[in-house]
Amino acid sequence: MNEREKWLQARRLGIGGSDSPALLLENHYRNRRDVAIDKLGGPPLADNADLKRGRYLEPIVADMYAELADCTLHKIPPTDLPLKHPEFHFLLASPDYEIIGDPRGPGILEIKCPRVGGFKKAQREGIPLHYKIQLQHYLLWPKYKWGVIAVFNSELWEILIQEYEPDKALQEEIVKRASDFWAEFVLSGHLPDDDGEPFEFPDTDGEISINNDPEWIKGLTELSEARTMLDDCEEIHEAAKEKIMEIMALAEVMEGGSSDIYARIVWKTQQGRLTLDKKYLAADNPELDISKYEKRGKPSRPFRPYYKIGG
Secondary structure, three states: OHHHHHHHHHHHHOEEEOHHHHHHHHHHHOOHHHHHHHOOOOOOOOHHHHHHHHHHHHHHHHHHHHHHOEEEOOOOOOOHHOOOOOOOOEEEEOOOOEEOOOOOEEEEEEEOOHHHHHHHHHHHHHHHHHHHHHHHHHHOOOOOOOOEEEEOOOOOEEEEEEOOOHHHHHHHHHHHHHHHHHHHHHHHOOOOOOOOOOOOOOOOOOOOOOOHHHHHHHHHHHHHHHHHHHOOOOOHHHHHHHHHHHHHHOOEEEEEEEOOOOOEEOOOOOOOOOOOOOHHHHHHOOOHHHHHHOOOOOOHHHOOOOOOOOO
């Protein structure tokens, strides 16, 4: 058993920082039932590209932060993780790095490396709440006086940094939810009946065929991953387009480039599309049967996937 496998086994002995957002119903990828299954000895958490990306980029982001903040970081040895809380026996912690030598006292650096879409959303809307909950979970250890969340995206090579002080109200809720969950489900060996807000597919006309074959599941997985890649590419495209539009300002046509890339960009104001206002036409001509002039297009078969993540 390697160090990671030992750590995965040890984290089942308590509620960790990545578990708390699910207990507060603020995790879009795991729910309370998932956490209970894990603590009661269910299948180990599956590794995936997102988790691997975070692990491999973590030391790079740590070096970036240390240089930007001019501070010293300490990586807690894997053999010492997870940390056990001195008061709340059901709480565990596996912080990414300790920040040492700061006048405020020891701090925590929590690193996140989302895809482009997630990073852009954090830029627009602020640090996600589930990131904050995880950091506040770690700040429950009396040793740590403050913390930092560093969000990094390798495609854009950009980093967001936000400092936080302990939030007593949020921490009290974290402890309460963890304590209740540990006693009600883990110690009793029962699974939660609910997993947060129920998921419902939109109403669909026609007969529904059920298919759980491996090839269907493989196809769904590939389709979902491709959709995520498209969303990420769309975010990059929109950011690049906004930059070009900012450069063009009031210019309607701009041309130029280099030997590698040369383009002409046209950004002209156009008149709105001319349409028939059937409402006013019917009001002015009540005797006219407008339906006689309607034209139906050719039949189509739209492809609309709806995903239910996590079973």
